Amino acid sequence: MLEVRGLRASYGETPVLEGIDLSVGDGQFVAVIGPNGHGKTTLLRTLSGLLEPTTGEISFDGERIDGLRPDLISMRGLVHIPQGDLPFGDMTVEENLLLGAFPADAWRKRSERLERVFTLFPMLAERRTQRARTLSGGERRMLALGRGLMRDARMLMIDEPSLGLAPVLVNEVYGHIETIVASGVTLLLVEENFSHVQAFDAHVLLLESGRIVRQGSVAELLADEIVMTTYLGT
Amino acid sequence: MMASFLQAIVSGLVTGSIYALMTVGMTLIYGTLRTLNMAHGSMVMVGGYVSWMLFDSLGWGPLAGLVAASLVAFLFGILIQQVAVRPLIGKLGVDFEMTAFISTFAVTIVLSNLALRIYGARNKAVPPVIHGRLHLIEGVSVSWHSLVMAGVAVTMLLALGAFLSKTRYGLGITAVAQQLDAARLMGIPDQRVYNLTMGVSSALAAIAGVLLASVFFVSPNAGDLPLLKALIVAIFGGLGSIRGTILSAYIIGLLEALISTYFGVRWSLPLLFVVIMVVMLIRPTGLLGKPEEARL
Numbered sequence: 001m002l003e004v005r006g007l008r009a010s011y012g013e014t015p016v017l018e019g020i021d022l023s024v025g026d027g028q029f030v031a032v033i034g035p036n037g038h039g040k041t042t043l044l045r046t047l048s049g050l051l052e053p054t055t056g057e058i059s060f061d062g063e064r065i066d067g068l069r070p071d072l073i074s075m076r077g078l079v080h081i082p083q084g085d086l087p088f089g090d091m092t093v094e095e096n097l098l099l100g101a102f103p104a105d106a107w108r109k110r111s112e113r114l115e116r117v118f119t120l121f122p123m124l125a126e127r128r129t130q131r132a133r134t135l136s137g138g139e140r141r142m143l144a145l146g147r148g149l150m151r152d153a154r155m156l157m158i159d160e161p162s163l164g165l166a167p168v169l170v171n172e173v174y175g176h177i178e179t180i181v182a183s184g185v186t187l188l189l190v191e192e193n194f195s196h197v198q199a200f201d202a203h204v205l206l207l208e209s210g211r212i213v214r215q216g217s218v219a220e221l222l223a224d225e226i227v228m229t230t231y232l233g234t
Numbered sequence: 235m236m237a238s239f240l241q242a243i244v245s246g247l248v249t250g251s252i253y254a255l256m257t258v259g260m261t262l263i264y265g266t267l268r269t270l271n272m273a274h275g276s277m278v279m280v281g282g283y284v285s286w287m288l289f290d291s292l293g294w295g296p297l298a299g300l301v302a303a304s305l306v307a308f309l310f311g312i313l314i315q316q317v318a319v320r321p322l323i324g325k326l327g328v329d330f331e332m333t334a335f336i337s338t339f340a341v342t343i344v345l346s347n348l349a350l351r352i353y354g355a356r357n358k359a360v361p362p363v364i365h366g367r368l369h370l371i372e373g374v375s376v377s378w379h380s381l382v383m384a385g386v387a388v389t390m391l392l393a394l395g396a397f398l399s400k401t402r403y404g405l406g407i408t409a410v411a412q413q414l415d416a417a418r419l420m421g422i423p424d425q426r427v428y429n430l431t432m433g434v435s436s437a438l439a440a441i442a443g444v445l446l447a448s449v450f451f452v453s454p455n456a457g458d459l460p461l462l463k464a465l466i467v468a469i470f471g472g473l474g475s476i477r478g479t480i481l482s483a484y485i486i487g488l489l490e491a492l493i494s495t496y497f498g499v500r501w502s503l504p505l506l507f508v509v510i511m512v513v514m515l516i517r518p519t520g521l522l523g524k525p526e527e528a529r530l
Binding site: 023047048050069070071072074075079080082084087088089090091095099100102103104107146151 | 275399402405406407408412413415416417418419421422423424
């Protein structure tokens with residue numbers, strides 16, 4: 001569904017991604033694991049068009065999307081749930097969610113989508129008229145996930161859903177991600193901590209200094225001693 | 235004594251309404267594009283000329299002018315966005331806020347001189363929507379035209395509020411203003427939102443221009459004073475805050491009316507500036523402005 005070949009990107013003069021190849025199949029769960037500052041967020045920002053790649057190809061559903069504007073990429077159903085959640089702070093929870101249904105076809109079904117998200121996250125229903133900036137960190141994360149689920153995503157990209165959350169909330173967030181995975185959505189997830197994705201049947205890529213240094217299934221990586229000691233620090 | 239106070243309140247409310255209508259577009263543009271649109275006053279002038287042309291050639295009154303002027307100014311807004319603002323967006327090494335400020339000011343100069351060339355320097359007069367005055371109580375009256383002005387202004391502000399909070403593209407404008415990256419990730423086309431914002435804002439200014447054309451006259455520099463007033467109102471209210479703008483418009487309208495009633499009209503601007511300066515010393519970001527954060 002998503003094919004990436006030789007992707008390079010930089011912030012100004014500083015190269016961040018130094019030739020990434022990856023592919024995500026229909027219904028597959030791919031996790032990119034790596035330390036902070038090695039290009040995980042940049043990878044997602046480049047895929048969703050917020051950052052233009054210097055070279056390389058990105059195709060989604062067989063069509064090239066590199067260089068397209070982010071709103072056009074998003075309209076094709078590649079939905080990016082960004083790091084730091086980026087809520088619309090002065091708008092209500094409900095308005096934030098409605099904006100997740102911005103594409104015309106999703107907008108027509110916005111009421112039923114809203115109900116679906118409220119069933120998944122009852123806490124958001126309780127806070128629907130509250131301004132997003134007054135939410136706690138965990139609530140904001142749920143809002144960001146809910147906003148991404150308001151539309152017909154063909155594929156979701158989630159940036160470090162555990163960032164800055166207490167362990168109990170991390171478990172809750174990953175509980176929701178389990179539900180999303182179980183519903184058959186194609187998922188590309190970026191995470192610093194390998195242990196969060198160990199329980200999933202995921203294909204894992206290790207990203208270091210802007211390159212994919214190892215990849216394999218969760219079981220393969222767990223069995224690989226070099227990987228575990230060198231990259232995952234156990 | 236009581237009558238002159240009430241009279242000042244009535245005219246202050248009318249002035250405040252028209253100030254709010256004149257300024258809210260400037261606020262909307264600052265909220266989304268983060269620059270002051272110095273061509274905003276020109277849209278007041280354009281509104282006035284459209285209204286005058288309809289009256290002069292077809293004999294149509296200002297009500298037809300309201301519709302025509304808002305359409306014409308909507309297109310002008312998009313044109314200004316495409317010509318003077320869009321080429322500057324996202325340019326590396328360019329201070330967008332400052333360059334767009336200058337380029338839109340250049341638009342004002344061009345439009346004023348075009349108007350001078352086409353219509354000449356002579357003032358054009360447009361009749362009011364309705365003649366006559368409404369006598370409220372002994373010694374307090376208001377012209378029917380002023381009531382129409384306040385009514386149209388308040389209606390347009392309410393309609394704008396509903397548009398921004400209820401419709402798909404209205405919410406899109408607010409989203410772009412508050413979190414541009416997230417808005418783009420939602421699939422909101424930012425360039426189209428900028429066009430829409432400039433179009434709607436310019437249309438609102440032109441509506442103010444049609445209403446004001448019957449009170450003052452239309453001339454090539456009919457946009458200068460409205461631009462100055464809109465800048466004062468927008469900065470005093472807090473740049474980018476719509477609620478702040480409306481609050482500030484009424485405060486300034488009422489202050490002007492009260493000062494000219496009690497101290498004479500020549501004191502109205504100096505005293506107003508003193509009040510604004512004192513408030514800005516205490517609240518540098520204006521009444522409801524927030525420092526460098528999400529706005530609207």
